[in-house]
Every structure is written in C-alpha cells, then in structure tokens.
Amino acid sequence: MNDIKQSLDAVEQLIITHLKNNDISETIKRASIYSIEAGGKRFRPTMVLSTLKALGFPLEHGHSTAAAIEMIHTYSLIHDDLPAMDDDDLRRGQPTNHKVFGEATAILAGDNLLTESARVVISDDNLADDKKIKVLGILLKNAGQEGMISGQMLDIEGETSPITLDELAQIHNYKTGALIRACVEMACIIGEASDDVTNILNRYAKEVGVLFQIRDDILDVVSNVEELGKNIGSDASNNKTTYVSEYGLEGAYEQFDTLYDTAMDHLKSIETLISIEPLVAILEKLKISL
Template identity: 35%
Template structure:
C-alpha cells in the first residue's frame, strides 16, 4: 500500500478548493439575513473531514473531480446543518461550536432552524447541476447522501441518542447508535467519492469497510476527547456528554479500553485499504491516522 504523501500539503490544496466552492455556492443574498446565518454555520470552520474523505476516495479511483467537489460541498452542508440543529435548545442545547457561538445563540432559534433547513436543501441542489455530472451519477450521489442523513442514518442516530439520555447502554447498542449518528455520513463520504469513479464490487466493499471503521473510530476518539480535553482545545463545550449523562464509549468501556478500540478500528481501516486493489490510497490511509491521533 503506497503511503508516500505530504498529507498536509495535499489536504490544504483540497480544503482550499472546498472552501472556494462553498463560498461560491452558499448564497449571501438569501432573504432576511438567512444567507448570513447559513454562511456563518458552514464557512471558515471545522475539520472538513467528510470532504477530504470524498476527494481522497475519488482520487484513489481516478474519478470525476467535478462530481467529487460537488459531493464534498454537499456532504459538508449536510454535516453543518446537522450541527446547527443539534446545538439548539430542543436538542443538545450547546452554545459553542467550532470555537465560536452556535448559530442559534448568534441569530436566534427560528433563524437557526431555517438556516439548517436551507443548507440541507442546498446540498441536494449542488449535487444536481444542469451539466457537468451525468444524471445517473447525480441520482446515485443523491441517494447515498439522503440515506446517510435520514432515518436510517444521522437523524435516526440522533433520535436514539436523545431517547437514551440517562440510560446505560450495552456496547452493541451504543455502536449501532453511533454507526447511524456519526458513522453513516462518514461512510457516505467515502462511498460518494468512490461513486465518482468506477469501482469494482470488491473495491466498493473494501472502501465501505474502511468507511465504517473510520466512522466508528471518529466517534470513539470524540468520546475520549470530550472527557480529556478542555473546551478551548476542542472548539466546543467539553464534558457535555458526561454532564448530560449520555452514554459514550468512555462510560461504557472505560478510558483505556476506548483508546485501544480506536487503535483496533484504525487497523481494520488500513487492512481494508490493503484489500481494495487500489494502487494509491495514501491519502485515505493518512486520514485514518489523523482521525485516531487527533487532539480536537
């Protein structure tokens, strides 16, 4: 498996392209300040992990850059909208996100709700241009993203999360919750990037296993950081899950077992890349390392 890559240089090039695309596609002139709230919620912040996964998977398969860039922007809009809504008082009631006040704190609850709604709709508009992306590919990308965002994915996982606050879950139930809430969109990012190329069934399966492992590893590490890092390091409120008595990998497994599990998931992801049959998966492998080794 090829691992020679200046990842920071590669990632900066990709992120500059994603940021420019979002700057272009997220409107400033939406009515009554809505555009300002949308742009505040999605621009200039976050790790942009999901777009990087899209672009890395597309590059590994030599796929369509246009389709991948649109997919990267769309998946980031879905992620950003979910954060806007999750932070609201009716959900997680958080006041800090990406190192700044949450959208409802800055613009009010009604505007935050509308901004999230508009970002979700915009994601699918971006995926369906009049030209540049074949209609069959458009449909596949829309289906992958919609499924990851809806009841079978992110929204369903959040529902499970809210329903189990204050309850002790077993590891299998916790894993299923996070597979939907966090993992589904990360898996979809890998699959959308792969769909921009022409993967064989074996390659698709291997990349899907990689995406599932990365999705779960990200959440395990998130749970670890929530109880080991300060808010200024995380860019969001630390200790929030423990304070709300929510089940996490640390509360279910313990801190050191959770750390070992994250390493096991990284090994699973890298092994899946080995089986993918792709010549250059250096960016995907580096992302797996970054997910587990990150400190915020």
C-alpha cells in the same frame, strides 16, 4: 496532499457562492454562511476527495458532493446545538448559530443547508445525470431516517435510560457512521470503482466511522475548549453513554487501536488495485494515543 487542500478551498467557495445566491432573505443568507465560515475539520469532504484521489479520478468531479455533505453536516451541528437538543453555546471556536441569530433563524438556516445541498449536486456540470441520481440517493438516505436522523433520535432516547454496548454501537453506526460511509460510497460511484474495491472501501469507511466516534468520546474527556473549539464534558453532563463511560478511558483507547488496525488491513488488501496513501492519511490524522 496539496491538491486535496486546494480542492477543500474550492469546495468551501462553492458552498458560499451558492448560499450567496439568495436575494430573498439576507438573514438566512448570513446565518447559513456563518456556520460554514466558522471552519471545522472538513473531515467528510476530505473523505470524499481522498477516496477519489485513491481511485485516480479528477478531484473536481467530487467538489459538489463534498460541498453537499459538508452542508448537511453543518446543518446537523446547528440543530444539535439548539436548546432543545444539546444546548451548546460554542461550536468550532465561535458562538453557536442560535446564540448569534436566535433559535428560529438557526432552525431555518439548518433547514436551508439541508435543502440546498441537493441543489449543489444537481447543478454540477461535471457529473453525469445517472451519477447525480445515485449520489443524491446515497446522500439523502444516510442523512435521513435510515441514517443520521434515526441515530440522533436513538441518542436522545438513550439519555433517559441505560443502554447496552450493542445499542451504543447502533447509535453511532447511524448518527456518525452513516454520513462517513456515504462519503466513500458516493466517491466510489463518481470514481467508477470496481465492485471489489467498493466493498473493501465500504468496510474501511465503517471502521473509520467508529474510530471517529471513539476519538470524539475520548477528546470530550481529555481535551480542552481551545483545542476542540467546543465545550467539553457535555457527554457526561447530558448523561450520554459513550465508549469512555462504558470501557473506561484506557479501554476506549484499546478499542480505537483495534479498529485502527482493522481499517488499515482493509486498505492493505487492495493496495495493488488503488493508491491507498490518501486514505492511510485519513487514519493517521485520526490517530490518538495515551
């Protein structure tokens, strides 16, 4: 997996280099770069790159796409941490953007990351124009009203009234799952995957999106600030319905294990068509147990 690690380093450098190309506002430059350099798991870029590796396609062809989705994810975290949203003061082990630069600058830094994510893809000489159009269509659809934004709104509305398990699944399908599914879908476009492989990988990505959220809900209960790099217990304090609040801790683990096995079965069904090891590694990194 060293090639993926090297590509992740290249992706981060691509983001920072692009953001430094701003001679108009030093403040926006610093605020935007601050949240990128704070680190994080880089889960979504890893999903893009791991899918390309599984397809046997050169990883550098996915660098701009991986950069773009990390920029969008980071912008969403900046806005999510604002007082009007979750009002958090710690993210990735560092003070949140608005605690360092103020609310107005944090809002603009998030806006900047969202907007510039598209420009990173457009300026990629490794991608053919038809692929750029398809990739951006997938990226913006899943980041916008048909994906993350609507999921976030449903999540906020769910804080003021009880929601059903189906509604909980719908929230996370859009809020968290949309961008994770986009990672695989975009990589399949770049890597020229067959329709059959793309369909199976999309099913795998759907399960991974739910796994990621269940894991996050569990860790919000059982982990600590040092391990997570953010405040814990915020779901309960914000009256959010989670997999733990609905299923109990043990039940949430059981849900996780069932979906984990389903995702693995999807991969095994195409192991003669692609190299599934990089995508199995994604699942193994997510694995948690009682």
